[in-house]
Amino acid sequence: MESLIIAPSVLSMDYTRMSEQLQALERSKADWIHFDVMDGHFVPNLSFGPDILKQFRKSTDMFLDTHLMVSDPEFFAPIFRDAGADLIVFHTEALDNDPKRIADLLDTIHSWNLQAGFSVKPDTPIEPFLGLLDKADLVLIMSVHPGYGGQKFIPEVLSKVRTLDEERKAGRWNGRIEIDGGINSETAKEAKEAGVDTLVAGSYVFKNDIESAVDSLC
Ligand code: DX5
Numbered sequence: 001m002e003s004l005i006i007a008p009s010v011l012s013m014d015y016t017r018m019s020e021q022l023q024a025l026e027r028s029k030a031d032w033i034h035f036d037v038m039d040g041h042f043v044p045n046l047s048f049g050p051d052i053l054k055q056f057r058k059s060t061d062m063f064l065d066t067h068l069m070v071s072d073p074e075f076f077a078p079i080f081r082d083a084g085a086d087l088i089v090f091h092t093e094a095l096d097n098d099p100k101r102i103a104d105l106l107d108t109i110h111s112w113n114l115q116a117g118f119s120v121k122p123d124t125p126i127e128p129f130l131g132l133l134d135k136a137d138l139v140l141i142m143s144v145h146p147g148y149g150g151q152k153f154i155p156e157v158l159s160k161v162r163t164l165d166e167e168r169k170a171g172r173w174n175g176r177i178e179i180d181g182g183i184n185s186e187t188a189k190e191a192k193e194a195g196v197d198t199l200v201a202g203s204y205v206f207k208n209d210i211e212s213a214v215d216s217l218c
């Protein structure tokens with residue numbers, strides 16, 4: 001099993017206290033910052049553009065895990081590369097679940113020397129993409145319908161985590177399994193038991209004391 005990484009989602013950050021909260025993240029056991037990009041089309045909400053990611057890049061050395069919830073990831077991936085992403089994760093659904101387009105975008109992101117991953121919404125199965133795992137540093141399993149923080153965890157998605165973990169245990173893959181949505185100290189435990197090694201948590205981290213909330217996920 002990969003070592004555990006906590007990736008707080010700054011979608012839930014209090015932007016009137018950004019530098020204070022960023023310092024708390026840096027003091028905490030979190031190694032990554034999860035940056036949710038929403039285009040108002042792939043999901044019914046808008047969040048941040050590349051200029052905000054650039055501000056994070058200037059302010060911290062933490063690893064920037066960039067989750068593209070956009071309809072045109074082929075267009076936006078280079079824009080977020082230039083803004084300072086360390087890892088770019090896009091949705092299979094945005095590429096019509098077409099394995100060739102998914103493979104090509106993973107290869108393109110790797111050609112920039114960045115890490116690359118793909119994500120599936122709660123209702124999208126994982127089996128059609130198992131053949132692409134060797135091209136992915138990480139697979140992100142959505143445990144809520146993407147678009148908003150603060151939703152309830154959907155436990156049924158853990159069967160996809162177990163499928164991915166079996167691929168690793170069989171020695172066919174050695175990437176990370178990340179989960180995103182509704183993570184708190186209880187659901188984190190369930191997710192880790194199923195094989196998750198990378199936990200995204202937004203509202204749970206930022207609505208509590210940041211450092212102790214991160215501790216409680218470890
Ligand atoms: C949801 C985003 C998540 C969100 C998680 O579409 O992808 O990263 O910030 O928020 P919580 O942890 O509050 O469910």
Ligand code: ZN
Nearest residue numbers: 036067180200
């Ligand atoms: Zn996310």
